[in-house]
Amino acid sequence: MGTLSQADEAQLKAQLQDAVVGCTERGLYHSAKWAAELLDSLPAPDDHGSDTDVDSPMSDAHPPQTPHLMPKDATEARLEAREAHKFLLAKTYFDCREYDRCAAVFLPGPLPKQAPSTPNPKSKQAGKGKAKMGTPTKASFSHHSISSLSQKSLFLALYAKYMAGEKRMNEDSEMILGPQDGGVTLNKELPGVSAVLEEWFKKLPSSGRQPQGWLEYLYGIVLAKGKNEQLAMDYLVKSVHQYTYNWGAWQELQALLNTMDELNHLVTQLPQNLMTFIFHVTTSQELYAVNDQVHNSLSQILTIFPTSAFLKTQRALLHYHNKDFDDAEQIFSDLLVSDPHRVDHLDNYSNILYVMGMRPKLAFLAQLATATDKFRPETCCVVGNYYSLKSEHEKAVMYFRRALTLDRTFLSAWTLMGHEFVEMKNTHAAIESYRRAVDVNRKDYRAWYGLGQTYEMLEMHSYALFYHQRAAALRPYDPKLCMAVGQCFGKVGKVMNGIRAYKRALVAGSYYDAGVGSSFGSGEVSGLGGGILDPDVLYQIALLYERIHNMNDCAAYMELVLAQEEGPDADEVGAEGVGGVGVTATTSKARLWLARWEYMRGMYQRAMELANELCQDGVEVEDAKALVRDIRARMERPGGEEGY
Known part of the structure; x- marks a missing residue:
């Protein structure tokens, strides 16, 4: 992907502007912000060489007209024109967070009650009994009122219903990890929204109307919430085909992918354009697939959006996953200088500062984030990490709880709170925190590893082995995780499996140094490199060979442990040479x-x-x-x- 031509750049600008307007009209503010920031990161036209005043008649700076890139059929245009004043009213209610009132503008009656994409075998009998009592059923709901709405208005009304359900769900939830917190509070509006959308899509082919991608996106969200992931993915793929620049749809697709194989299979079904390119890079980062190909792809995208904070953050996270903390910290530091009020991903930045033991900088970051917005989950995590570094674990837990009160799906807070509970020797609370983290994101290897470590503390090694294997499957080239698997195999008596796991750790190649600022669950180690093997891993392999009375191999690995004191010869690793680990x-x-x-x-x-x-x-x-x-x-x- 090279530099865009002038025509392609103008087209891209128009598409991003259309995305900002379209997402804002539908209340998708995060997607609108993402598109607007990407739009702003495009290179500005070079006007410095002209001395003509902008207001002068001689100026040739005519603002380009933004084309409407989403062609509407005549029916949609007519319906939107007829509903314009009502749409403005509903949108003001939505902006004021009066979601039920917003939905009632277009859908004054209750929605039909039906489980998402699941037929109810008792619906006929239940419908008869409930109809007598005056309770709304699917039969009593008028679909004519929905077919007479434009897709834009229907989306806003149903999305408002969905948001109202989310709001009530949060209000009904108990205190984080409190005595009544079961973590199973549901959005009660999902069945009704799903039933309406299912009926709408059923009638779409015969209606002659063109799908726009927005309702497909909403249906994908509802299906994913109902654990119907394959159908959700199908509708989200339809959504990004019909409207490419809705970043929220790409994020929902990203959440449904668990492996790189799934990603590579999905990419063949996606539109071949810039958004798919960005999606592939960000999803690879989420799946910890750090390699030269991903870095090169990201570099190519940065040639189009050279000042994009979002893309630079992806670069920093790639370095973070690869344990290149110095490079990651430098990128985050530069982003903080260029945009000091940006709170996005500051929790990741605070993790890096924590691992590097940079307490003064972490204190400054906590003050800056608190001054910007103290009621953001990212801010609470930054402050929690600061107190954790000071070993004030109770205060750290308090701030992580506050982050989860603001957003129960905020992954970092669950995982970090689990680490703090381990430090406080509260293993049961730690296990529950890690389980919630896994529920939020099955791809978080830190939560799986934390579960394994906690069960090891409880000497439940079979459980620990299962969780360590899950973590190692997500990060197959992380030597720390392979080492944990080997240790558990040894504890449960599977000696040969343990030896193979330890040898895999050697192949992955890393020497663990606890270092300043590292604590349980940080999972960050520094590597000596230069051909030096981890003497601890070699020693554990030797002990396992001793357990099966293979004394020759045991002695050979003990000799290898001693060899790491001096390190390899200088001619083996270059002119400079590398020192060993010493005694x-x-x-x-x-x-x-x-x-x-x-x-x-x-x-x-x-x-x-x-x-x-x-x-x-x-x-x-x-x-x-x-x-x-x-x-x-x-x-x-x-x-x-x-x-x-």
């Missing part, structure tokens, strides 16, 4: 094991060398001195010379 507790344990192994084999000279090295290291000194005494006593006996 650590793990390498000292391996040296002690090897010394005893050589002693048992009668290789006293080698055992003495290893034991003396242990005495010099200052680790395991007493055991080493006792071994030296035993070796000397054995060597001083007649016939106690070392055998070969």
Whole structure:
């Protein structure tokens, strides 16, 4: 994807402007904001070379007319013109968050009650009994009133009903993780909205009207809420084909995808345009698929929108997932300078600062976010991370609860609150927090890993193994997760499976350093690189071989542990070379094991060398001195010379 021609750029501007207007008219404010920010990030025309005043008759700066890019059939145009004054009234109610009042402008009666896309086998009998009592049923609902509405007005009315249900659902919900909080409060308007849309789409082919993509988008949301994910995906694909620049539809599609294979299969069904390109990059980021291809694709999109904060944030998140914290922090820092009032994704920025141990900068970020908007979930997470870094875990939990009170689907808050409960040794609350995080987003490997770690603390290793495997399936090349799987396999007695998992961790290649600022659940480690293997992983492999009495392989891996002290030779890794890990507790344990192994084999000279090295290291000194005494006593006996 190269630079756009002047005609293509003008077309793109017109499409984005149309998207901003169309989304705003329908109350889709986040999608409108996204399109407007993308529109603003297009390169501005170069007017600096002209000295002609803009108001002068000689000026050639004529504002281009924005074409209406969504062709309407005559029926829709006529209906919209007839409903214009009512639509304005309904829209003002919607903007004032009077959702029921907004819906009543076009749909004054109650909606039919029917489960989303699920026929009720008792509907006939129940309908007869309820009709006598005057309760509205599907039969008593007039679909003629819906067919006489434009798609624009019908969308606003049904979306207002949906929002009214969401509002009541939040009002009816109990305190976060309170005694009555079951997490199963439902939007009671979903069945009615689904029934109306199902009937509307059933009659669409015979009506002769052209679909516009907006009602398909709403139906996709309702179906996804009702767990009918495949049908939801079908309608969302129809939506993006009919109206490409509704970012909300792409986000709903993104939430339904769980693997890169599913994404690659779906892309073949999507329109081949710029929005699909952006969707592929952002979904790859959400699925932690960090590779050169994704970075190159993002670079190409940035040539079209060079100042887009959204796209730069995607770059920062790619670095974050790849544990390139310095690069990610620099991008977020630059974004904060260019737009200090932007709160989006500041929770991710605070996670990076937390892991890097940058407490002063995290404190500044917390103050800035609070001054901008203290009642945003992102702000609450930033402040919660700040208190967590200060080890004030109760205050951190309070702010994460506040974030979830504002938005129960805010994933970061559930996961971070789980980490805090683990720090407070409240394992039951931690498990519930992680479960809620998984309910919100099954692709969050941190929540799965947190569940595994918490069950390990409870010594329920079979449960821990299941959750660690789920986490590792989402991040197959994360050595930390492979290591956790190997540890659980060892605890449940599946030794060979554990060895394979640990070897996979070696292939993924990372040396874990707890570092400043890391805590449970941060999941961030730094790698030495340069061909150095993690001595802890090598040592665990050796111990597993010892459990199955494969002493030769055990000894070989213990030798590998010792080899990591010095690191590879300079000619193997380049002219500069790389230092080893030095003497650590793990390498000292391996040296002690090897010394005893050589002693048992009668290789006293080698055992003495290893034991003396242990005495010099200052680790395991007493055991080493006792071994030296035993070796000397054995060597001083007649016939106690070392055998070969």
